[in-house]
Amino acid sequence: MSYVTLEDIARQVHKSVATVSQVLNGKDGNGIRVGKETREKILKVSRELNYRPNYNARQLVTKGTKVIGLLIPDIMQMFFNEVTYHLSRRLSTAGYDLLLAHSYEDPVPEKREIETILSRRVDGIVVAPACGKENIPLFKEISDSGVPLVLMDRYFSGESFYSVTTDDVQGSYELFKHIVSRGAGRIAFISGNPDTSVTMERLEGYRLALEEAGIPYRGDLVIKSGYFQKDGYERAKTLIQSGKIQECDAVSGVNDSVALGILEALWEAGLKVPEDILVSGYGDERFSGYLGCPLTTVRQPASEVADRTYSLLMDVIKGRDVLTKDIKVSCSLRIRESTDGS
Amino acid sequence: MSYVTLEDIARQVHKSVATVSQVLNGKDGNGIRVGKETREKILKVSRELNYRPNYNARQLVTKGTKVIGLLIPDIMQMFFNEVTYHLSRRLSTAGYDLLLAHSYEDPVPEKREIETILSRRVDGIVVAPACGKENIPLFKEISDSGVPLVLMDRYFSGESFYSVTTDDVQGSYELFKHIVSRGAGRIAFISGNPDTSVTMERLEGYRLALEEAGIPYRGDLVIKSGYFQKDGYERAKTLIQSGKIQECDAVSGVNDSVALGILEALWEAGLKVPEDILVSGYGDERFSGYLGCPLTTVRQPASEVADRTYSLLMDVIKGRDVLTKDIKVSCSLRIRESTDGS
DNA sequence: TTTATATGATTAAACGTTTAATCAAGGAGT
DNA sequence: ACTCCTTGATTAAACGTTTAATCATATAAA
Numbered sequence: 001m002s003y004v005t006l007e008d009i010a011r012q013v014h015k016s017v018a019t020v021s022q023v024l025n026g027k028d029g030n031g032i033r034v035g036k037e038t039r040e041k042i043l044k045v046s047r048e049l050n051y052r053p054n055y056n057a058r059q060l061v062t063k064g065t066k067v068i069g070l071l072i073p074d075i076m077q078m079f080f081n082e083v084t085y086h087l088s089r090r091l092s093t094a095g096y097d098l099l100l101a102h103s104y105e106d107p108v109p110e111k112r113e114i115e116t117i118l119s120r121r122v123d124g125i126v127v128a129p130a131c132g133k134e135n136i137p138l139f140k141e142i143s144d145s146g147v148p149l150v151l152m153d154r155y156f157s158g159e160s161f162y163s164v165t166t167d168d169v170q171g172s173y174e175l176f177k178h179i180v181s182r183g184a185g186r187i188a189f190i191s192g193n194p195d196t197s198v199t200m201e202r203l204e205g206y207r208l209a210l211e212e213a214g215i216p217y218r219g220d221l222v223i224k225s226g227y228f229q230k231d232g233y234e235r236a237k238t239l240i241q242s243g244k245i246q247e248c249d250a251v252s253g254v255n256d257s258v259a260l261g262i263l264e265a266l267w268e269a270g271l272k273v274p275e276d277i278l279v280s281g282y283g284d285e286r287f288s289g290y291l292g293c294p295l296t297t298v299r300q301p302a303s304e305v306a307d308r309t310y311s312l313l314m315d316v317i318k319g320r321d322v323l324t325k326d327i328k329v330s331c332s333l334r335i336r337e338s339t340d341g342s
Numbered sequence: 343m344s345y346v347t348l349e350d351i352a353r354q355v356h357k358s359v360a361t362v363s364q365v366l367n368g369k370d371g372n373g374i375r376v377g378k379e380t381r382e383k384i385l386k387v388s389r390e391l392n393y394r395p396n397y398n399a400r401q402l403v404t405k406g407t408k409v410i411g412l413l414i415p416d417i418m419q420m421f422f423n424e425v426t427y428h429l430s431r432r433l434s435t436a437g438y439d440l441l442l443a444h445s446y447e448d449p450v451p452e453k454r455e456i457e458t459i460l461s462r463r464v465d466g467i468v469v470a471p472a473c474g475k476e477n478i479p480l481f482k483e484i485s486d487s488g489v490p491l492v493l494m495d496r497y498f499s500g501e502s503f504y505s506v507t508t509d510d511v512q513g514s515y516e517l518f519k520h521i522v523s524r525g526a527g528r529i530a531f532i533s534g535n536p537d538t539s540v541t542m543e544r545l546e547g548y549r550l551a552l553e554e555a556g557i558p559y560r561g562d563l564v565i566k567s568g569y570f571q572k573d574g575y576e577r578a579k580t581l582i583q584s585g586k587i588q589e590c591d592a593v594s595g596v597n598d599s600v601a602l603g604i605l606e607a608l609w610e611a612g613l614k615v616p617e618d619i620l621v622s623g624y625g626d627e628r629f630s631g632y633l634g635c636p637l638t639t640v641r642q643p644a645s646e647v648a649d650r651t652y653s654l655l656m657d658v659i660k661g662r663d664v665l666t667k668d669i670k671v672s673c674s675l676r677i678r679e680s681t682d683g684s
Numbered sequence: 685t686t687t688a689t690a691t692g693a694t695t696a697a698a699c700g701t702t703t704a705a706t707c708a709a710g711g712a713g714t
Numbered sequence: 715a716c717t718c719c720t721t722g723a724t725t726a727a728a729c730g731t732t733t734a735a736t737c738a739t740a741t742a743a744a
Binding site for chain 4: 688
């Protein structure tokens with residue numbers, strides 16, 4: 001219920017609070033020196049009483065909390081799960097704690113969480129922004145006010161925030177280059193909201209690969225949808241029912257969940273993957289390699305994203321100059337059965 | 343870099359800090375009243391200046407932080423991932439923030455993290471203890487000192503902590519009852535460390551189901567191992583190489599990762615699941631339903647665990663009486679192809 | 685003997701809040 | 715004209731730290 005304070009210790013050893021503080025923080029040479037005898041006595045008593053410094057009180061005077069706020073849409077998504085894990089690991093070895101908050105892809109809770117994170121006077125903030133541009137002014141404000149802020153996984157084009165993202169244009173380009181090389185010319189792409197950088201970039205890679213191969217871009221094969229399994233399932237189903245599936249050599253999902261939905265719909269319709277049609281996803285979810293037909297996809301290097309985010313954040317916190325404000329890490333292709341008959 | 347304080351606002355509106363504090367905390371009737379005009383002026387200025395209260399300073403006087411510490415072995419494990427998600431959701435709607443820390447199944451970092459969590463004066467702590475009994479005295483100390491503490495997923499028999507766990511005896515019992523009902527009498531069990539409550543309970547369910555069916559318990563079929571895929575793979579492989587696999591109708595893993603390793607080894611050896619041999623796991627990982635041969639397993643209700651943990655913790659924090667100190671939630675069987683030929 | 689320095693400490697202010705106690709002035713009741 | 719309440723505020727203490735400035739004593743140097 002009530003914690004031991006420096007004063008409790010001071011009283012027991014008949015020394016002043018300042019002396020106790022000096023000893024427990026151990027950094028001698030502050031102009032103040034402590035005798036060996038009292039030093040040991042203080043350490044002993046502090047151990048006996050289970051003294052635990054109050055970091056909140058400390059923050060008031062030192063201005064630091066050694067806490068980093070992490071705000072993500074949803075930790076159940078594999079990528080954020082991994083990033084959180086690695087970031088947490090990094091931070092904890094550097095003596096920082098992690099304050100975790102969710103935005104659920106919604107700018108309203110996002111704003112609310114940011115506010116409370118700031119009220120805790122964290123030393124830095126990492127946020128994977130929810131879709132939508134509503135909070136750009138907020139990000140600007142806190143970034144301008146000098147709070148170290150690093151955007152992760154998603155960024156806002158035209159704005160100059162620190163950010164670490166995966167190079168989805170490159171990843172997507174390589175994916176579709178591979179699919180084209182398997183002989184597929186007509187590729188349906190079941191995408192998410194084209195306003196988000198995620199979808200935009202993956203679509204850009206698609207476009208590039210097609211262009212390079214001299215395949216004309218067909219707008220009717222790019223289908224706008226959501227990001228979940230059921231979205232993929234439904235769009236694939238209408239594709240099948242409308243007969244348009246006959247014109248396709250491959251169907252790609254904007255991510256692995258969508259691709260899983262696509263696979264379901266195809267299987268249901270009696271189509272064989274990869275014999276009748278190729279399928280691919282994006283993100284390399286945990287299940288993707290273990291599916292009945294293992295899924296070709298693109299791996300986003302979560303641990304590298306975490307590492308780079310950590311380093312960038314530390315650079316900003318420590319006030320070091322940063323070479324690149326926008327770091328992009330590249331993705332790697334995972335070729336599996338769903339696009340590879342051999 | 344530097345935040346706005348109550349004093350900054352007070353200066354601008356020519357009122358005292360106390361008045362500003364009153365207005366911004368909004369709870370009139372503290373014996374102090376504020377005129378409508380000044381109230382509005384204060385609110386306006388506070389908005390203009392982007393005032394964000396310093397929660398650390400507040401803690402000093404109110405004694406509350408509205409932060410809950412969560413300490414888990416590893417958020418990459420599906421179960422902890424889900425629990426964290428749901429707990430975070432619950433807490434945030436109740437106005438609490440989440441401080442997340444990892445023990446990596448190691449009592450040493452576990453202790454260190456507990457200490458810093460306490461130094462942040464959290465309002466409560468949830469911990470899924472790492473294997474080992476080293477930190478029981480620490481848990482006792484903090485629990486005795488009045489800090490609300492709830493153990494999750496794992497508990498210490500003989501100790502009287504608040505805890506929320508899954509009923510793995512029941513889950514395991516039902517699993518093996520099902521396997522026996524499929525005609526399997528000789529069941530190998532590749533288990534983890536029998537000192538941990540997890541393994542102990544699942545083994546107990548195994549024992550119970552066998553006993554009920556009148557099948558003698560064979561110690562040589564219970565194989566001690568670790569908790570990872572490679573552990574299952576290796577143990578299954580030695581089982582195969584020693585020829586003992588011939589005597590088995592089924593092989594079970596202590597969790598799904600181990601079961602996945604078992605499946606790999608069996609496939610490699612040309613054995614068919616479920617035709618030649620049955621396989622089961624525990625935990626219902628995300629991949630388990632999507633495997634080439636979907637895996638029979640037991641689902642641990644993470645969201646229910648999170649909910650119960652949340653309620654129990656709040657009861658303890660609010661000082662309400664608690665009916666049951668040890669809450670157990672039951673698991674449900676997921677029967678899939680790996681034990682079910684039909 | 686006097687002065688300077690080293691040693692081991694103390695004092696006091698500051699950080700940003702909350703909150704109990706107090707105060708001043710105006711109006712109502714007598 | 716006096717007291718009493720109401721309204722709208724202020725003062726001051728407290729919370730647990732850190733840290734700059736200062737102090738007292740003993741010892742070494744001159």
